[in-house]
Amino acid sequence: xxxxxxxxxxxxxxxxxxxxxxxxxxxxxxxxxxxxxxxxxxxxxxxxxxxxxxxxxxxxxxxxxxxxxxxxxxxxxxxxxxxxxxxxxxxxxxxxxxxxxxxxxxxxxxxxxxxxxxxxxxxxxxxxxxxxxxxxxxxxxxxxxxxxxxxxxxxxxxxxxxxxxxxxxxxxxxxxxxxxxxxxxxxxxxxxxxxxxxxxxxxxxxxxxxxxxxxxxxxxxxxxxxxxxxxxxxxxxxxxxxxxxxxxxxxxxxxxxxxxxxxxxxxxxxxxxxxxxxxxxxxxxxxxxxxxxxxxxxxxxxxxxxxxxxxxxxxxxxxxxxxxxxxxxxxxxxxxxxxxxxxxxxxxxxxxxxxxxxxxxxxxxxxxxx
Numbered sequence: 001x002x003x004x005x006x007x008x009x010x011x012x013x014x015x016x017x018x019x020x021x022x023x024x025x026x027x028x029x030x031x032x033x034x035x036x037x038x039x040x041x042x043x044x045x046x047x048x049x050x051x052x053x054x055x056x057x058x059x060x061x062x063x064x065x066x067x068x069x070x071x072x073x074x075x076x077x078x079x080x081x082x083x084x085x086x087x088x089x090x091x092x093x094x095x096x097x098x099x100x101x102x103x104x105x106x107x108x109x110x111x112x113x114x115x116x117x118x119x120x121x122x123x124x125x126x127x128x129x130x131x132x133x134x135x136x137x138x139x140x141x142x143x144x145x146x147x148x149x150x151x152x153x154x155x156x157x158x159x160x161x162x163x164x165x166x167x168x169x170x171x172x173x174x175x176x177x178x179x180x181x182x183x184x185x186x187x188x189x190x191x192x193x194x195x196x197x198x199x200x201x202x203x204x205x206x207x208x209x210x211x212x213x214x215x216x217x218x219x220x221x222x223x224x225x226x227x228x229x230x231x232x233x234x235x236x237x238x239x240x241x242x243x244x245x246x247x248x249x250x251x252x253x254x255x256x257x258x259x260x261x262x263x264x265x266x267x268x269x270x271x272x273x274x275x276x277x278x279x280x281x282x283x284x285x286x287x288x289x290x291x292x293x294x295x296x297x298x299x300x301x302x303x304x305x306x307x308x309x310x311x312x313x314x315x316x317x318x319x320x321x322x323x324x325x326x327x328x329x330x331x332x333x334x335x336x337x338x339x340x341x342x343x344x345x346x347x348x349x350x351x352x353x354x355x356x357x358x359x360x361x362x363x364x365x366x367x368x369x370x
Contacts (some may be wrong), residue, residue, distance in 0.1 A: 013070070014301055014367035015077060017265035020074030020294035021345070021360045024354075025062075027053065027287070028346035034254045036267045036272045036348060050348055057116060062357030074369070077148075077362065081127075081134040088127040090359030091120035092163040109167045119351040121149045121169040122175050123364065125320050126359055132180055133312035136187035150193045153184065154200070171327065171339040177201060179319040183312045214294050235264045243276040243284075249316050260308055267348040269340045270330050288329065295322045298363055304370035314366045317359045 029051065036050035043049070046233045069077070094100065094111055101112040110117045132153075132304065157177065164173040181201075185194050187304050209219060242263055256266075256277050263270050276284045298318030305311040328343040342349050344356050 010368055012368065013364045014297055017294060017297040017301065017360075017367060018364060019306075020290050020297065021364075022358070023290050024294070025059070025357070027290075028343075028353075029059070030253075031271065031278075031346055032267060032348055034256065034278060035271055036252075037254070039267065054224045054350060054353065055349055056350075058353035059357075061350070063356040065354055065358030066361035069358050070128065070364045072361055074310060074365040075307070075315070077130060078134045078137075081131040085127045085131040088120060088123045089160070089163065090165075091118070091123065092160070095120060095167060109169055117350070119169075119349070121164050121167060121172045121369075122349075122351045124160065124164070124172070125179075125317075125355055126362075127321065128176055129179055129183065129316035130266045130313055130362075132183055133309055133316055136184065136189075137227070137308035137312055148191070149189060150196070155199065157197075158334055165191035168212075170208070171341045171358075174205065175320055175323050175327065175341070178323050179316050179362045182319050183316040186315060187308070187312060210230055234335055235270065236332070236338045238263045239270050239273040240334055242270075243275040246277040246280040246284075248281045250276075250283055254279050257335070265340070268342050269328070269347070271343050272329050289369070291321075291325045291344075296324075298322075301363055301367045301370060305366055306369060310366045310369065314363050317363055320359070321356065 028211055033048065034049045034056055037047045040049035040051075041047045046052075046085055064166070091111060095109065099111050099113070101110045101117065107119060109119050111120060112118075157180070161173060161177075164170070181194065181197055184197070242256070245257075251257075256274050264271060266274055272284070275287055278288070293317055298314060298321065301312035302311050302318060305314060324344050327336070328341050328347075331338045331341070342352050345353065
């Protein structure tokens, strides 16, 4: 099944991209050690509980995934995309069985086996994007046909949407879907198909927000910050206070006064606020700059790819990193409505870190064959 021989144009990987990934991972572990220290001490009597958990279950599996995907010729993954996606869909269904657990506000997003937990929705960032890249790179007629292209794309999207929305993991689905639409467009489909998908997506998400009170309240709190500062807008209000208190140089590493007492989800959805508070404007700009370089290099690797599968895969994965980083930073800064999404490579979450490292491993692999 797999081809271990390397094409003649094999060369060294993109080291700038590699260095950016390494910086974000190391920086993320350092920031997490500070953001999680008080919480770990209170809940488990271990200041470094969350850091150790991130290293054992996130970094370890992430490095394994990175090494496998960066060394095994990337076109081999094109052969198993259907199997990978089907396996991911099965895992999404298993979330609603006794194997599924709720860690946050009654959300059924995890499968727990022993000491390990897995978030299947996070795996969609790899399985769905790489499946679409393989599917859209094979047959030109499929990209242009309404029945062989548009309808199958819509059907698989709707199936995944139902499984993800009822968990719920709305923001994860939106991130994956925006990236999917981008590579669907880049594959050369008709603009009318893209327009149809965007319209249906906006209508569907708008209806979902309107029909689910907590999502609707988040939107309301964005437009009525003062009225909701003590209710649905509490997290945003405290995040802005933390960001503002950092000033230019920050109050100092490990000296955040908001990471446990005031700021909700300090180790996950609000971690950029901790960066801004402790490291200030300088630390915030540093973080954003590394992400910007990583994203620009990722798009450059995609553009230089010699085949459509590599081009679409690298572009899709880089888009996910870009969109998720933007949503996290923009929402916690009050630029867009607040959403519960971790900052790639930095926020606490073993599955998230492992997925992003595996994803970047494939991009690094593609960079060796440009």
